[in-house]
Amino acid sequence: MRLMRPTRATAIGLLLLLLLLSACVPTNVRSPAEIAAARSAAALAQQGQLGQAAQAYLALAQQSSGSADHYRLLAAEAWWQDGHIERAAPTLAQIRHKHLSGDEPLRFDLLRAELALRQHDAATALQLTTQPNVAVPPALLVRLLELRARAMQASGDSWGAARTRVQMDPQLSGFDKSQNRQQALDLLGQLGVAPLKLRAAAMQPGDPMLSWVDEALSRLGVAVARPQPLLQQPVGTLLPGPDANVREGYKVPAQIALLLPSDGNYAPASISIREGFFAAYFEAGRNHAPRPDVRVYNSHGTADGAVAAYRQAVSDGAQLVVGPLSRGEVAAVFSQPQLAVPLLALNHPDGKQLPAGDVSEFGLLPETEGAQAADHMVERGLRHAYVLISSDDFAQRAASAFKAELLARGGQVDGMQTLTVFNHAISGLDLANAASNAGAFISMRPNEARQLVPQLRLANIQLPVFATSHVYGGHDDAAANQDLDGVEFCDAPWLFNAQSGLPNHDDIAALLPAARGSAGRLFAFGMDAWNLVPYLDWLHAHPGSYLPGASGQLTADAFGRVRRVLIWAKFQDGLARPLGGSLQMDDVPASAPPDGSSAPAAPAPASSSAGSGAASMPG
Numbered sequence: 001m002r003l004m005r006p007t008r009a010t011a012i013g014l015l016l017l018l019l020l021l022s023a024c025v026p027t028n029v030r031s032p033a034e035i036a037a038a039r040s041a042a043a044l045a046q047q048g049q050l051g052q053a054a055q056a057y058l059a060l061a062q063q064s065s066g067s068a069d070h071y072r073l074l075a076a077e078a079w080w081q082d083g084h085i086e087r088a089a090p091t092l093a094q095i096r097h098k099h100l101s102g103d104e105p106l107r108f109d110l111l112r113a114e115l116a117l118r119q120h121d122a123a124t125a126l127q128l129t130t131q132p133n134v135a136v137p138p139a140l141l142v143r144l145l146e147l148r149a150r151a152m153q154a155s156g157d158s159w160g161a162a163r164t165r166v167q168m169d170p171q172l173s174g175f176d177k178s179q180n181r182q183q184a185l186d187l188l189g190q191l192g193v194a195p196l197k198l199r200a201a202a203m204q205p206g207d208p209m210l211s212w213v214d215e216a217l218s219r220l221g222v223a224v225a226r227p228q229p230l231l232q233q234p235v236g237t238l239l240p241g242p243d244a245n246v247r248e249g250y251k252v253p254a255q256i257a258l259l260l261p262s263d264g265n266y267a268p269a270s271i272s273i274r275e276g277f278f279a280a281y282f283e284a285g286r287n288h289a290p291r292p293d294v295r296v297y298n299s300h301g302t303a304d305g306a307v308a309a310y311r312q313a314v315s316d317g318a319q320l321v322v323g324p325l326s327r328g329e330v331a332a333v334f335s336q337p338q339l340a341v342p343l344l345a346l347n348h349p350d351g352k353q354l355p356a357g358d359v360s361e362f363g364l365l366p367e368t369e370g371a372q373a374a375d376h377m378v379e380r381g382l383r384h385a386y387v388l389i390s391s392d393d394f395a396q397r398a399a400s401a402f403k404a405e406l407l408a409r410g411g412q413v414d415g416m417q418t419l420t421v422f423n424h425a426i427s428g429l430d431l432a433n434a435a436s437n438a439g440a441f442i443s444m445r446p447n448e449a450r451q452l453v454p455q456l457r458l459a460n461i462q463l464p465v466f467a468t469s470h471v472y473g474g475h476d477d478a479a480a481n482q483d484l485d486g487v488e489f490c491d492a493p494w495l496f497n498a499q500s501g502l503p504n505h506d507d508i509a510a511l512l513p514a515a516r517g518s519a520g521r522l523f524a525f526g527m528d529a530w531n532l533v534p535y536l537d538w539l540h541a542h543p544g545s546y547l548p549g550a551s552g553q554l555t556a557d558a559f560g561r562v563r564r565v566l567i568w569a570k571f572q573d574g575l576a577r578p579l580g581g582s583l584q585m586d587d588v589p590a591s592a593p594p595d596g597s598s599a600p601a602a603p604a605p606a607s608s609s610a611g612s613g614a615a616s617m618p619g
Contacts, residue, residue, distance in 0.1 A: 034064055041074070050082035058091065069099040076111050085114045103137050110140065113147045122154035142171045153187065159199075162187035166212055169558075174358060175338050181559070188216035197222075211558045223400040225408030226371035229555045229563050232544035235535045249538030249545075255293045256533065257313030259323030260346075264301030266326050269522055272514040273325065273346070276526025279515075280550070283503050284530070292319075292533075299324040303332030314340045322346065322529055334359070344536060346529060348561070360536055362562040364525055364551070366394040369468040370401035370443070372490050372566055374409060377439050377466055383411035384438035386429055386463065388452065391418050395443035398468050402441050414438065422451040431461045442487075443468040450483045464488070469566075474517040475509075478574030485574065490566040494524040494550035496578040498567050502527070502550055524550035532562060 030038075041056035057075035061068040072095050076088035092111060100108055109128045116124040129148040136144055145168045152161035165184035172180055188196060200213045205227075214224040236247040258277060260270035274296065284291055295316060297309040306329035313321050322344045324330060331349035333339070342358040348365065377385060385406055389395040396418070403413050415429040422444075431440075440456070440463045442449060449471045456463065467489040474495060493499040497506070508523070509515045515523040527550040532539075535547050539556040546555040552564030568579045 030064070030067070034060065034067075037063075038071075045078055045081075050078045051084075054078035054082070054087075069095045070104065073100065073104055073108055073111075077107065080111055080114055085111070085118055089115055103140065106134060106136065106140060106144075110143060110147060113151065117147070117150055117154065120154070122151050125151035126155055142168055145171075149183075158187045158190045162212070163209060166209060184212060185216050185219060188212060189220060191216075193217065193220050193222055196220075200224075208558075215559065223404040225405045226367055226401055227405065227408070228372060228375055228565055229546075229557065230544055231546040231553055231555060231565060233542070233546070235538050235542075235545050235547050249542075250289065250534045251537060252290055252292045252534050253319030255295070255317050256320040256322060257309075257316070257318035258294055258296045258529075259299045259306060259309045259313065259321060259329075260296065260325055261301035261305070261329075262298040266301045270325055272519045272522035273526035273529065275512055275514045276523035276550075277322075277530045278526075279503060279508060279523070280527040280530040289534070297323075299329055301326055301329065303328055305329070306332050307336065310336075310339075310343075320344065320533065322533065330361075342536075344529065344532060346525075360532070360540070360556065360560045360562055362529065362532060362554075364521065364564075366398040366443075366468065367401035368564055369490050369566065370398035370403075370441075371405040373398075373441055373466050373468065374402045374405035374411070376488070376490070376568060377441070378406070378409040378411060380439070380464070382437050382439040382464065383409070384414050384435040385411060386431060386434065386438065386440045387413055387416040388425060388429075388440060388442050388444075389418055390444040390448055391420055394470065395468070398443045399441070419444070419448070419452075422448050424455075425452045426455050426459060426461070431456070431459065431463065434461070434463055439464045439466055441466050443470060445470055446473045446481070446484070449487070450480065453487060454483050469521065472518075472569070472576050474520045476575055480574070481571055481576070482574035484571040486571065488568055488570045488579065489576075490568055492521050492524045492551040493567045493578070494527065495520050496567070496569060496576070498578045499548055499550065501548065521551065527551075528554060 037056065037060055041053050041060065044050075044056060045053035054075040057071045057078065061071035061075065064071065072091050076085075076091045076095075079085060079088040079091075088111060092108070092115060095108060097105060097108065109131070113125040113128040116122070116128065125147060129144055129151055145164050149161045149164040149168070152158075152164060162184045165180050165187070168180055169177065169184070191199075196213050196217050200210060200217070203210045203213070214226075217224045235249045258274065260274050261267055262270065278294075281291060281294065295313065295318065297313055299306040299309045306324040306326075309324070310321055310333050318341060320342050323346050324333060325346050327347050327350045330345045330347045333343065333345070334349050339359065342360075344360045344362060347363045348361050374385075377383075383406075385402070387399050387402065389399045399416070403416070406413060414434065415431075417425075417429060419425050442452065442465060444452070444467075449467065453465060456465070465487045467487055469489060469491040471484065471487060471489045472491060472495075494502055494505050497504060505515070505520065509520060512523075513519075528547075531547060531549055532554060536556075539545055539547065539554070539562070540560065543558075544555070546553045546565075548554075549564075552566045554562050554564060556562055569576045570579055
């Protein structure tokens with residue numbers, strides 16, 4: 001694997017540092033001619049003429065015996081910046097460590113480490129970058145860690161190199177961050193599945209490496225456990241000051257773009273998402289929260305359409321892009337060499353690529369529901385499971401996540417069956433001899449579940465049944481759903497008005513077809529696409545913080561993925577009702593400023609020449 005190039009942040013920072021430090025020698029011991037020559041050398045470096053700058057600093061070293069090593073160090077740094085560290089070897093050999101001051105000894109050692117790596121001497125580079133009791137200025141930290149990671153990798157220590165790159169992660173942004181992350185995951189992948197599983201099993205839940213190991217395992221095709229994230233502090237509940245007019249963490253750009261397909265296979269879904277987005281947007285206006293201008297663009301449901309819409313949005317001045325929608329569209333946008341403005345993607349890409357920029361991913365993942373079903377069963381004391389699922393992709397992925405999470409929690413799957421015919425669904429499983437602490441996990445549509453569940457009762461099998469959201473059609477149908485009585489399922493809280501501070505589901509569904517039935521989940525998803533906009537930076541900067549959303553409690557993981565914690569509901573007398581009542585955790589909506597805010601309402605969203613026209617909501 002090719003070594004990661006020095007990050008742009010490091011290169012730019014070191015160039016500026018070189019210029020600033022060129023005048024570090026006290027002026028009271030320098031002649032006017034020396035000061036002028038030093039400024040001339042710095043000017044050459046600033047103009048990108050680094051080779052000439054290095055020669056100028058060497059000339060200064062010959063003329064100023066008292067500051068010779070200072071100028072030699074600057075000359076060596078100029079050669080390094082120019083990509084020719086080997087030219088600095090004779091100069092570095094002349095520098096005497098004891099004549100350096102401030103951070104110069106560390107900069108000297110970093111150059112020596114660079115040279116050692118170029119000469120394939122990983123042991124020396126590692127020794128120079130792991131010295132104890134060395135104070136590291138913030139401006140040099142990333143460079144030190146990168147050199148250490150490269151030295152560890154060259155020494156065959158892939159785990160140490162990966163862990164060092166993880167340590168670098170908070171210090172980076174944009175393309176440098178995504179490149180470093182890719183390097184870290186590649187290094188972990190080189191360890192192989194079995195060693196990674198052993199390391200993961202030995203880690204405590206809060207270990208910062210655990211999420212990286214899980215990500216690497218997932219990239220290697222392993223279904224990993226997905227425990228529910230810890231929800232510690234809701235956003236929007238603390239005031240930054242007595243005169244603040246929005247709650248802490250609330251921040252919106254001046255203009256955002258919403259990328260959704262107005263034609264193609266995904267057009268019907270995009271209607272519900274778009275109307276949900278603007279329902280929450282206008283609700284924020286009624287709460288007097290500051291809002292940006294919004295322009296809607298048609299991504300056409302294709303890779304080329306999504307990329308073109310993103311570029312047009314950036315050209316039109318968007319400071320944040322929300323969308324696109326399909327996995328293929330998201331993958332196409334992620335494949336761009338660099339993303340000019342931050343992105344909140346409304347899905348996860350097909351492949352394993354990491355985005356090259358400041359990107360968040362938000363989607364309705366079946367893996368989320370499967371994993372949370374396993375956690376829910378274990379919390380009920382049920383550690384044995386029978387899995388009965390349909391053959392569609394959602395059910396298959398949910399079942400895989402369910403199994404991985406149940407095994408991680410000490411449970412086991414006693415039987416698993418993919419069903420294509422539902423009128424003899426339980427014949428292949430020995431359910432009569434099920435353990436006393438067993439339950440059934442199902443993922444299928446309502447009409448399929450209505451055929452399956454009565455068969456369990458007729459066979460006098462009293463297993464509790466847990467399901468994904470697909471078992472519920474999104475509206476009350478007591479006559480049809482009596483066959484599902486007792487079934488518990490996870491779902492979006494907004495469908496049951498179980499999250500305070502949000503527009504009433506029943507009122508909106510009565511007005512808008514896009515919010516009715518199973519489409520209500522997409523409507524809730526659209527609402528949260530807006531609700532996340534003001535708090536993306538806060539969620540990423542404050543692990544454990546969460547947004548009480550329409551589609552679930554929303555939090556961000558280490559890779560910029562927004563994760564959902566769903567609620568649980570149960571069919572009783574044919575009606576689906578939430579378990580445990582409301583999710584009221586905060587008496588003020590997360591998107592609203594405190595009472596008395598004077599922030600003006602934003603104008604209605606503007607249309608774009610590249611888009612599908614102005615989006616609007618009745619009423």
